[in-house]
Amino acid sequence: MSNQPGAGAGTTVRNAVVIGGNRIPFARSGGAYASSSNKDMLIAALDGLVARFGLQGERIGQVAAGAVLKHSRDFNLTREAVLGSALSAHTPAYDLQQACATGLETVVGLANKIKLGQIDSGIAGGVDSASDAPIVVSEGLRRVLLDLSRARTPKQKLAAVSRLRPRDLAPNAPTTGEPRTGLSMGEHQALTTAAWGITREAQDELAYSSHANLAAAYERGFFEDLMTPYRGLTRDANLRADTSLEKLAKLKPVFGAGLDTPATMTAGNSTPLTDGAAVVLLGSEDYARVNNLPMLANVVDAEAAAVDFVNGQEGLLMAPVYAMPRLLQRNGLHFDDFDFFEIHEAFASTVLSSIAAWESEEFCRTRLGLDGALGKIDRSKLNVNGSSLAAGHPFAATGGRIVASLAKALAEKGSGRGLISVCAAGGQGVVAILEAR
Amino acid sequence: MADTYLGLVNTPLPGRMAKTLGLPRPAVLRRYTPGDPLVPGPVLVLGSGSGADTLADALLGWDQDVRRHLRPGEKLGAVAVALDAVSRPEDLGAPLLELGAAVRALLPGGRVVSLARPAEEAGDPATAAARQGVDGAVRSVAKELRTGATANGIVLLDGAAADSPGALGALRFLLSGRSAYVDGQFLRVSAVPAPEEPADAGAPLAGRTAVVTGAARGIGAKIAEVLHRDGAKVVVVDVPAAGEQLAAVANRVGGTALQVDITAPDAAARILNHVKDRHGTLNIFVHNAGITRDKLLANMDPARWNAVIAVNISSQLRINDELLASPVFSPEGRIISLASTSGIAGNRGQSNYAASKAGVIGMVRATAAALAGSGRTINAVAPGFIETDMTAKMPMLTREAARRLSSLQQGGQPVDVAETIAFLASGPAGGINGQVIRVCGQNLVGA
Numbered sequence: 001m002s003n004q005p006g007a008g009a010g011t012t013v014r015n016a017v018v019i020g021g022n023r024i025p026f027a028r029s030g031g032a033y034a035s036s037s038n039k040d041m042l043i044a045a046l047d048g049l050v051a052r053f054g055l056q057g058e059r060i061g062q063v064a065a066g067a068v069l070k071h072s073r074d075f076n077l078t079r080e081a082v083l084g085s086a087l088s089a090h091t092p093a094y095d096l097q098q099a100c101a102t103g104l105e106t107v108v109g110l111a112n113k114i115k116l117g118q119i120d121s122g123i124a125g126g127v128d129s130a131s132d133a134p135i136v137v138s139e140g141l142r143r144v145l146l147d148l149s150r151a152r153t154p155k156q157k158l159a160a161v162s163r164l165r166p167r168d169l170a171p172n173a174p175t176t177g178e179p180r181t182g183l184s185m186g187e188h189q190a191l192t193t194a195a196w197g198i199t200r201e202a203q204d205e206l207a208y209s210s211h212a213n214l215a216a217a218y219e220r221g222f223f224e225d226l227m228t229p230y231r232g233l234t235r236d237a238n239l240r241a242d243t244s245l246e247k248l249a250k251l252k253p254v255f256g257a258g259l260d261t262p263a264t265m266t267a268g269n270s271t272p273l274t275d276g277a278a279v280v281l282l283g284s285e286d287y288a289r290v291n292n293l294p295m296l297a298n299v300v301d302a303e304a305a306a307v308d309f310v311n312g313q314e315g316l317l318m319a320p321v322y323a324m325p326r327l328l329q330r331n332g333l334h335f336d337d338f339d340f341f342e343i344h345e346a347f348a349s350t351v352l353s354s355i356a357a358w359e360s361e362e363f364c365r366t367r368l369g370l371d372g373a374l375g376k377i378d379r380s381k382l383n384v385n386g387s388s389l390a391a392g393h394p395f396a397a398t399g400g401r402i403v404a405s406l407a408k409a410l411a412e413k414g415s416g417r418g419l420i421s422v423c424a425a426g427g428q429g430v431v432a433i434l435e436a437r
Numbered sequence: 438m439a440d441t442y443l444g445l446v447n448t449p450l451p452g453r454m455a456k457t458l459g460l461p462r463p464a465v466l467r468r469y470t471p472g473d474p475l476v477p478g479p480v481l482v483l484g485s486g487s488g489a490d491t492l493a494d495a496l497l498g499w500d501q502d503v504r505r506h507l508r509p510g511e512k513l514g515a516v517a518v519a520l521d522a523v524s525r526p527e528d529l530g531a532p533l534l535e536l537g538a539a540v541r542a543l544l545p546g547g548r549v550v551s552l553a554r555p556a557e558e559a560g561d562p563a564t565a566a567a568r569q570g571v572d573g574a575v576r577s578v579a580k581e582l583r584t585g586a587t588a589n590g591i592v593l594l595d596g597a598a599a600d601s602p603g604a605l606g607a608l609r610f611l612l613s614g615r616s617a618y619v620d621g622q623f624l625r626v627s628a629v630p631a632p633e634e635p636a637d638a639g640a641p642l643a644g645r646t647a648v649v650t651g652a653a654r655g656i657g658a659k660i661a662e663v664l665h666r667d668g669a670k671v672v673v674v675d676v677p678a679a680g681e682q683l684a685a686v687a688n689r690v691g692g693t694a695l696q697v698d699i700t701a702p703d704a705a706a707r708i709l710n711h712v713k714d715r716h717g718t719l720n721i722f723v724h725n726a727g728i729t730r731d732k733l734l735a736n737m738d739p740a741r742w743n744a745v746i747a748v749n750i751s752s753q754l755r756i757n758d759e760l761l762a763s764p765v766f767s768p769e770g771r772i773i774s775l776a777s778t779s780g781i782a783g784n785r786g787q788s789n790y791a792a793s794k795a796g797v798i799g800m801v802r803a804t805a806a807a808l809a810g811s812g813r814t815i816n817a818v819a820p821g822f823i824e825t826d827m828t829a830k831m832p833m834l835t836r837e838a839a840r841r842l843s844s845l846q847q848g849g850q851p852v853d854v855a856e857t858i859a860f861l862a863s864g865p866a867g868g869i870n871g872q873v874i875r876v877c878g879q880n881l882v883g884a
Contacts, residue, residue: 044681051684051694054715086688221677224696228680292715 021404061119103399126396214386467546606865632864640668805871821877
């Protein structure tokens, strides 16, 4: 790898650095951002980033972002958000959608462009609103309306309308159900939770740590240069700084009730539906130096994986488990080489199932094709500034939240590496390595 | 909140009615917009001796129409009165009576500026009496002027020449629309080396970096805008909870937003590090952040008292200590603190606030003494009644009364405070140190 600055496009590979990030506090669905659109929130996140780094009127190499729950009117969401922001209107942008891995994948994509010298700066991120989610008319009504628009004579129009039935008038609300199985994400994870025998106590402990760590991070001002308040919200609305294992233990299970094993997944150890946006400023080293901008961490490498969950061969959210050994082997690294682990807490049991899988000699031999267990993760290095259980999880915004927070944690430490793992719907997952500078 | 009465009284019929009834008739003030002429008409220079000649030469150098005698029927943009050579009270009569004859010729938004020397530097009682007399006469003229005209003075310290850069800078400021709400005040200037001429007269602060605390809204946001207009790079600071508005201000002024609680122990270090990394040097620090927690002292609780002291004065003291010890703060660095007329005259229900703002004045004077001759300066600006969100929440009658209780018969605008701060931050103000400049329209409250 060459680190020559100003490398011409496609000739050599240079470093891509995380300069900083910005997000708006995450709100509970139906809360502070109930009337904010994805575009509103993405603009707010971009404008906060612009203000933090003085990027007003600047042409950024490219902006990449996305949303999981997306209105058809938001077909060009990111470009529209750029036009509504304080950035130069000459900043190109594209949308990306990879379910909950959207945000991390935008970071990977733009970092790669920077490494190749195609762009010098980039803003990656994502946004999601579970409050302002699109509601779709029924398939029956949709077909009638389309036929009606094509009808020319009164007779044709009448024929189209006469096909309408009362049940066609009920709208289709969005769900987190998997199109191929009909199961919700929680029910899918419940299968995995049961398969790995993850206990209720272990899940509640992880949820408790997430809240405690996030609250402590706020207390020490960790988010003062990572977050810009929005609509009166100054902290993540989901954070319960005063929660306790006792309180978490009182919650009723919400997923896995139909299984023969005890149901263990509650609203406390599962992420709630959330609204929010997060963005990350990336650049080449030259770009950062010329503009007197900080360099928090290098984006080293990333790997995506997918599993066949449809036929029940693997859990829906277990793809990162498969991506991880491929990423580590390519970089000649082991879990011991990392100082921070950011494993997205879709559910507490997702994190715990992944860790259990990596620690299982049998699983690693038979499923991952390794000689033995991949290794143990030092739990004191896991999600040290809180994660999605406490902060909330606006699907596409989570990647930006994690990358910016991890990059700052690495910069504070001044050395070491961080490992990111994000699971996604469709049986997908993305893992990535950041390195302190 | 809009001053409805001011708008009304400046329309023909209600204006005539107000005049007939003897009601206050506040004028629309002449405020600065880049490219405006310095004054709206010719400048009459009065007084005898070298001071008057010097002023006339300087004004001619600025391409102004200068008169040495009042021409019958001619309207004037300003009158400059050189009284720097008076040595007996009897010396005041001739030039001031001439000024009296000229006052009626002043155009709306006209200016009267006196030039004098300090009484405390006089060698004998008669000279001191004459010099101190200027003070009383000019303040009285300020109270007599109408139609948005103001009267202020320049006091030449330590034998500074009338054409010293500091004196001329002060003269320019007082003649211009920048000083619209400064009335009945004296700028005390000492001789300092001539500052570098700005490459662009419209951007006197070009190449400088300024920090403004409490910049998310109100006066702080306006200070950021005016410093930006004058060419400075601005770092806007406010508490994290105000981050959304702060980001909007930063994006408006092309600056950077720094979310810091100034009462935090590491606030100064974080601000200085940010400026060092992004801009290298810090030239201007504006202590604007302040809070009120009003209660009669009899009803005051420790939380209200302590919060006001912590934000309004303790934080400034701590930040100044680190600022003045830091190589990041320029050798010609300027500190400007927001005081308040409440800190000068006291205010019912504001014992905590007045203590903190009087504390600012004490701090500024003591720090200025330590900085004397160093190239760095510290000054305070004391706003009077300024129209902000805070005053919009006052009871209507109280607000209406407060507005009319000044010579200009209206509240000031945040921009008026910001203009004075931008002047104190500029090169020619280097000879002004340890002063408390009131931006109060010559409020009848206080001195």
